[in-house]
Each structure stands twice: as structure tokens, then as C-alpha cells.
Amino acid sequence: MSEETTVSTVPGPGDPLPRRSRRIRAYALTGGRTSTRHQLLVETLVSVPRYDPALSDALMPESRSLYERARTRCSIAELSVGLDLPLGVVRVLIGDLATQGAVFVHPTAHAYHHDTNVLERILDGLKRLPA
Numbered sequence: 001m002s003e004e005t006t007v008s009t010v011p012g013p014g015d016p017l018p019r020r021s022r023r024i025r026a027y028a029l030t031g032g033r034t035s036t037r038h039q040l041l042v043e044t045l046v047s048v049p050r051y052d053p054a055l056s057d058a059l060m061p062e063s064r065s066l067y068e069r070a071r072t073r074c075s076i077a078e079l080s081v082g083l084d085l086p087l088g089v090v091r092v093l094i095g096d097l098a099t100q101g102a103v104f105v106h107p108t109a110h111a112y113h114h115d116t117n118v119l120e121r122i123l124d125g126l127k128r129l130p131a
């Protein structure tokens with residue numbers, strides 16, 4: 001997966017030569033940030049609890065795409081692949097959206113790693129799955 005996003009520009013009727021595409025580096029999309037306050041693993045599910053079209057219109061294009069795609073529950077990995085964005089960028093941008101309350105970060109099994117009751121229930125459920 002590329003660490004940069006390509007934004008193509010289409011030449012207009014008066015342009016004699018096609019313009020070069022601009023490249024937006026991953027660090028420009030995240031403001032140089034590489035971490036987030038949220039535990040966002042590749043399998044972490046996110047969803048939009050209450051869709052707000054005004055918020056969607058106010059977001060930057062990459063964040064808007066993530067917000068729109070998260071209207072149906074999906075994982076961080078699915079967002080990264082579906083929008084062809086680096087995983088680190090998706091984590092930072094989803095973290096920003098979660099901090100704003102725009103997306104809900106569903107807890108993963110990792111969140112319950114100290115709760116033996118939950119882990120035993122997960123193990124029992126896995127044992128009951130058909131082979």
C-alpha cells in the first residue's frame with residue numbers, strides 16, 4: 001500500500017499541457033501525527049451512531065470518506081483497504097472522528113483481556129462453532 005495519496009487534476013479546455021498530479025503525503029493528512037488516544041487495532045469496528053450531513057460537509061475529503069463509509073459498521077482494516085489509505089492515516093483520522101463523537105469505536109476482545117469471565121465466554125463460543 002502506498003504511503004501517499006494521488007489527486008489527479010484534469011486539464012481544462014484552455015490548458016495546452018496536462019498539469020502534473022499533486023501528491024499528498026500521509027503526514028500531511030494527519031498533521032504529522034502517528035498516534036491516537038484510542039486503541040485502534042486492525043480488527044477494531046467503528047460505526048456512526050448519528051449521521052450528521054452538516055458534519056460530513058465540513059470534514060476534509062479523507063475524513064469525510066471515512067465518516068461516510070463508517071455509516072455501516074466496519075473495521076479499521078476494511079476502511080484502509082476500501083479507501084486505499086495507509087493504515088496509520090486511517091487510525092489517526094478515525095481517532096479524530098471518535099474524539100469529536102462522530103464515530104463510535106466498538107470495544108474489542110483486547111479491551112477485556114483482564115476480565116476472565118468475558119474471555120471464558122469467548123472461548124466457549126469458539127468451541128461451539130461448527131468445524
